[in-house]
Amino acid sequence: MPFAKKFWAMLELPFPGDRLGEMLVEEITVGHEGEGAGRYRYPVRLVLCGKGGQAGAKRAIKPLVTSHVMTFSGFGTPYQLWFAKPEIEPLGDRRYAVTIEGAGARLWLADYLARFWDHLVERGLLATSDGEAPVSPDDATRDAVIEAYLAEYQKEIARQAGRYRRKIAKLHDQGSS
Numbered sequence: 001m002p003f004a005k006k007f008w009a010m011l012e013l014p015f016p017g018d019r020l021g022e023m024l025v026e027e028i029t030v031g032h033e034g035e036g037a038g039r040y041r042y043p044v045r046l047v048l049c050g051k052g053g054q055a056g057a058k059r060a061i062k063p064l065v066t067s068h069v070m071t072f073s074g075f076g077t078p079y080q081l082w083f084a085k086p087e088i089e090p091l092g093d094r095r096y097a098v099t100i101e102g103a104g105a106r107l108w109l110a111d112y113l114a115r116f117w118d119h120l121v122e123r124g125l126l127a128t129s130d131g132e133a134p135v136s137p138d139d140a141t142r143d144a145v146i147e148a149y150l151a152e153y154q155k156e157i158a159r160q161a162g163r164y165r166r167k168i169a170k171l172h173d174q175g176s177s
Contacts, residue, residue, distance in 0.1 A: 002071050002079050002104055004032040007042045009164030010071045010081055010157070011102070013064065014046075015171055021060035023050035026095070030102075038106030042081075046098040047091070054088045057096040061086055065100060070107065071161070072154045078109040113146045 002010070007030060014025045027047040035041055048057050065083040072078055084101040091097055120126040121137070137145075 002040070002073055002081065004030045004042060005165050005168050006071060006073075006161055007032070007081055007102055007104065008168055009161040010069045011064065011067050011083075012164070013044065015167065020048065020064070021050075022052050022056055023048040023060040023096075038077075038079075040079075040104040042102030042104065044083075044098075044100045044102055046100075047095060048098060049093075049095045051094065054090060054096060057088050057098060058086070061098055061100070070109070071157050076150075076154055078107040078150075079104045080107050110146055110150060113149070114142060117142045117146065 007013075013028060013030065014020055016025055016027055018025045025046060026049050027045070029043075029045045031041075031043040033041040033043070046061070048060060050056060050060070052059065065086055068080065068082045070078060070080055081102065081104045084103065086098050086100040089097045089099075117126070121142075126137070
């Protein structure tokens with residue numbers, strides 16, 4: 001399961017002091033709650049300050065809440081992450097509390113990729129690396145290629161999340177001093 005820091009990193013949520021459009025991020029918290037059977041909730045709360053009223057706050061967070069990303073848990077299990085509709089509450093003095101319910105659900109990505117591979121083979125669309133005639137690889141080849149692809153994808157996600165996690169850790173270290 002992806003924990004709160006991974007959710008934060010994968011959806012590239014802002015940090016205090018960052019700008020979202022005309023809004024300044026004053027605070028952010030990201031939680032993590034299991035919902036069972038490969039489903040998770042990520043309650044997110046932001047405090048924004050700036051011009052434009054509630055409509056301005058909504059515009060500022062729109063790029064965040066329209067994101068759908070895929071990640072891997074620490075065990076290599078793939079998950080889809082996304083947001084529900086945000087709620088914006090005026091706090092006064094051009095400040096707004098934004099609460100957004102994030103969500104995560106387990107995917108069976110290897111199964112989806114195998115199905116797509118089989119589709120390509122059935123239609124003669126899978127070619128050799130040199131672009132020659134279509135090939136008909138066996139299930140063992142398909143599974144090995146999918147496994148290698150997923151391993152590379154996991155490394156890419158780990159690098160991306162690692163950079164962001166260092167920023168999150170630094171933020172939490174600063175907050176506790």
